[in-house]
Amino acid sequence: MGKKNKHNPNTPRPLPTSGTPSSPSGDQSSKPVPLPPTSPLPSLLEDNLLILLIYAAVLRMLIKQSAKDITSPTFFSDSRRETCDALLKITMLTVIFSFILSLKLRKRLEYYRKKQPDFMSRFMSCMSYLPVLSVVASFAFCFFMTLFSNPEAVQTLRTVFKTQMLTPKECKEIIKMASRAKMDWTTDRHPAVPTVDMNIEEAFQEKDKKQLTEIFDFRLSPFIEKTLGVPRRAVRADDAFIVKYSAVEKGGQTGLKPHTDEAYFSVNILLSDDFEGGGTRFYQRELEPLDDYNSTIPSYDLSPPIGNAFLHRSRILHEGIPISKGERYILVLFMHIDQFDYETKESFKLHPFSTWLNVGYMESWFNERYQGLKAELIENESTQSLHHKYLRTVFYTLMYSTRLFSDFIGKTHPGGKFIEIMDSEKTGEAGANWWQGQHMRLNEFGDRVRNEHTCAANSAKFTNRGAEDIFK
Numbered sequence: 284m285g286k287k288n289k290h291n292p293n294t295p296r297p298l299p300t301s302g303t304p305s306s307p308s309g310d311q312s313s314k315p316v317p318l319p320p321t322s323p324l325p326s327l328l329e330d331n332l333l334i335l336l337i338y339a340a341v342l343r344m345l346i347k348q349s350a351k352d353i354t355s356p357t358f359f360s361d362s363r364r365e366t367c368d369a370l371l372k373i374t375m376l377t378v379i380f381s382f383i384l385s386l387k388l389r390k391r392l393e394y395y396r397k398k399q400p401d402f403m404s405r406f407m408s409c410m411s412y413l414p415v416l417s418v419v420a421s422f423a424f425c426f427f428m429t430l431f432s433n434p435e436a437v438q439t440l441r442t443v444f445k446t447q448m449l450t451p452k453e454c455k456e457i458i459k460m461a462s463r464a465k466m467d468w469t470t471d472r473h474p475a476v477p478t479v480d481m482n483i484e485e486a487f488q489e490k491d492k493k494q495l496t497e498i499f500d501f502r503l504s505p506f507i508e509k510t511l512g513v514p515r516r517a518v519r520a521d522d523a524f525i526v527k528y529s530a531v532e533k534g535g536q537t538g539l540k541p542h543t544d545e546a547y548f549s550v551n552i553l554l555s556d557d558f559e560g561g562g563t564r565f566y567q568r569e570l571e572p573l574d575d576y577n578s579t580i581p582s583y584d585l586s587p588p589i590g591n592a593f594l595h596r597s598r599i600l601h602e603g604i605p606i607s608k609g610e611r612y613i614l615v616l617f618m619h620i621d622q623f624d625y626e627t628k629e630s631f632k633l634h635p636f637s638t639w640l641n642v643g644y645m646e647s648w649f650n651e652r653y654q655g656l657k658a659e660l661i662e663n664e665s666t667q668s669l670h671h672k673y674l675r676t677v678f679y680t681l682m683y684s685t686r687l688f689s690d691f692i693g694k695t696h697p698g699g700k701f702i703e704i705m706d707s708e709k710t711g712e713a714g715a716n717w718w719q720g721q722h723m724r725l726n727e728f729g730d731r732v733r734n735e736h737t738c739a740a741n742s743a744k745f746t747n748r749g750a751e752d753i754f755k
């Protein structure tokens with residue numbers, strides 16, 4: 284250990300000062316023959332003992348710090364931030380040690396490769412990989428622990444969080460608000476996956492919006508904050524609307540084909556119960572045979588009671604199961620997580636696990652960049668540059684790989700793990716930004732950017748504010 288036992292692995296070990304070995308012929312006067320190398324294992328351990336001890340001690344300390352939360356039966360302990368921080372430190376620590384160890388081991392390996400490759404030395408040479416392998420394995424372990432123990436990262440990828448949000452009376456009241464709205468139902472606000480819907484911000488009367496704001500602030504905001512761990516002021520509704528499915532009206536829409544939403548997470552609140560069929564189906568997209576959605580893909584059906592709200596990552600593949608009778612109304616919110624206040628440019632100081640270390644966030648971000656570049660290439664002749672095409676491909680590849688990765692790591696949570704949370708406590712804190720920031724994209728610095736893909740089709744319909752206003 285330390286300096287005392289250090290020797291250069293490229294040179295054979297020095298001969299002992301006494302007890303010179305005899306030559307096979309028994310000639311005591313002949314020159315000493317170098318000893319075959321001793322087993323690499325003890326010296327490896329000796330050499331790295333100090334490092335390994337420090338590593339183990341720090342690891343133990345960090346694990347002790349986080350163990351309470353890792354083993355906690357509930358995910359929503361107040362100190363989960365510390366857990367994530369500790370796991371992040373463990374991961375970084377492991378990387379540093381793996382780097383130091385691999386530097387030391389490289390020299391040693393070269394030495395053994397040059398030796399006569401008899402069985403034992405080959406075996407020992409393989410053994411010398413063990414510390415590296417174990418460090419890589421512990422890095423992988425730490426990395427996945429970091430992800431899996433963190434509700435802001437993996438849990439939200441495949442988990443549907445559910446809570447009772449509204450009373451049946453309040454649900455009926457919201458349907459009435461839609462019936463007395465300033466505008467009619469529309470069918471072209473979501474061109475790729477059309478629904479018969481009504482945007483609350485543009486169509487609802489002011490007094491009704493005020494009432495909804497209160498409900499959202501006091502019930503939906505705490506729910507989002509607790510499930511995602513993101514402060515409520517960093518949350519913005521990009522689109523909030525009522526969807527109407529009808530098996531009563533001739534030619535009415537009864538269901539919605541499989542799709543993903545263009546947002547960070549979606550909230551779906553059931554407003555009615557006089558229908559048959561219906562519900563929301565979540566798919567395990569990793570196994571999706573591209574365009575052919577059939578019953579062989581594992582899926583999870585959710586048919587919550589009236590007034591129930593559920594929240595899921597928007598990029599989970601899902602569909603609206605058709606109804607066979609009656610009318611089904613839902614209130615849907617497509618939510619974004621912003622790093623900056625788009626007006627004041629104040630940073631929300633989000634934890635990296637809410638953003639760049641969050642696979643779901645990354646996937647949505649890459650997808651947004653890809654969609655933006657694609658729309659620019661389609662609509663603007665002057666941007667048909669290689670640079671744009673190259674970037675578009677890069678973002679597509681990144682989006683696609685994080686998408687597959689998120690489905691893969693979320694495999695054990697096939698959308699069926701529900702966590703009941705209800706916090707109707709009136710905190711007095713303002714809620715998320717429900718109405719002001721709709722149909723808007725922000726860049727990495729919090730500046731508004733035009734996103735043709737999502738906004739162009741919608742902008743013209745915001746007649747009460749005008750398309751120009753929205754993008755200024």
Ligand SMILES: O=C(O)CCC(=O)C(=O)O
Nearest residue numbers: 539544562563602603615
């Ligand atoms: O009908 C449902 O429950 C799903 C609705 C939905 O996914 C959407 O509006 O984007």
Ligand SMILES: [Fe+2]
Nearest residue numbers: 542543544601
């Ligand atoms: Fe959807």
